[in-house]
Amino acid sequence: MIRFDNMPPEVMQAMCTPMHQILPPSSSHSHHPHLGALYLGSLAAAQDAPLLRSQGISHIVSVLDSPWAPSPSHLEREGFSVYKIEVGDDASVDLRPFLEAVCANIEGMRRMGRGVLVHCQQGVSRSAAIVIAYLIAHQAMSYDTALTLVRRKRACVRPNSGFVRALQEWEGVVRSGGTGGQRPPIDRRFTN
Template sequence: MFNGDLTEEQLKTVIQGPGDVEWKYEMRRECQEILPGLLLGPFVASKSLETLRSLNITHIVCIRDQKEAFSVKPRFPDQFMYLVLDVEDNEEQNLIRLFPSAKGFIDTAIANGGRVLVHCNGGISLSPAFVVMFVMQHYGLSWEDALHMVQNRRYCISPNGGFLTQIKEYEAIYRANRAVSSYPTMPRNVSRRKREEDDEEEGDSMSDRDDDRKRPLVEHDHAPSSYSSVVDDPDPYAMES
């Protein structure tokens, strides 16, 4: 679904989210549904098999700092499909390079009727940054609207400054990619035919130029008689001694 699939009023409703939710501090330990089939939360939410089953989760994106690998890890690999991303939670970490694998995993899961939980350790900075980029491209939003959309469902998120900078940069990237993909391309057979026609025209033009070079600058139907006598008659003084 993209921005063009929704009316302006529908898009506004999507960004604002449910207005009847009273956020409580303990809710940060739970996960929230950001868009149909995509949930965001902390690692603790992924540790309860009962909770995951009650939410009908089928896929889990586990995003962690490598230093946390001993504790933040897939707990039920025989129950769910996992994607594990080792990402440093600092402002120098490149998220844009890692995002395509997460997006592909989420897209495939949702397209096949699955439900995906995206989590990091606290669900505050790292995993929310990935989810903001996902909903931004999914709905065709600006980075501000995408951030507000996620915050209106999980109030405690706060991506660090470096992540926010990359979220802003990603808006330009996905919009450019969408513009390129929507630009009509000439079919290959048409392009080949056009090249062949151009080659034929160029060949005809070169042939005409060759004919011009071969053609005499001045053409005569008959040579002048005076010119013929000079060439054919013997020298009148040759017989005199």
């Protein structure tokens, strides 16, 4: 349960904002003429079809457990595609089995030019962990860099301790060239 006493004002404001843009749409990549934007948010954002449309979001990654997990059919009837992961926000939950597939799904949708919202109940732990995993795998960020970026965009982000461990392990897997979205960064040196 999230406590609101002693919360900094920017965290309280972020909690009351349904979603935040993490990565803007991009048209500067030579290999991909247009990448859709990436958003992180709450269940309230995922249920607001006009808001989603106004931001160019057409794909939703839902990271919820029952009974919170709504049927994706109402979103699909509204024209949105939905990728669903049923996990609880508990430090004992192992996110690692989901990371490769969900990161590939997000990257595929962005490469198609589709805006993507990743959400959980409050947009604080589960969905934030998925967005951080994506940034590690497909934006070649370290865990610390990804967490800093996501918190700068959505101040209330607080992945639980089990998710933090899984993300740190995920970073190691991606960096070693194992599963994940990219190979480790190449050390490029320029000479005259």
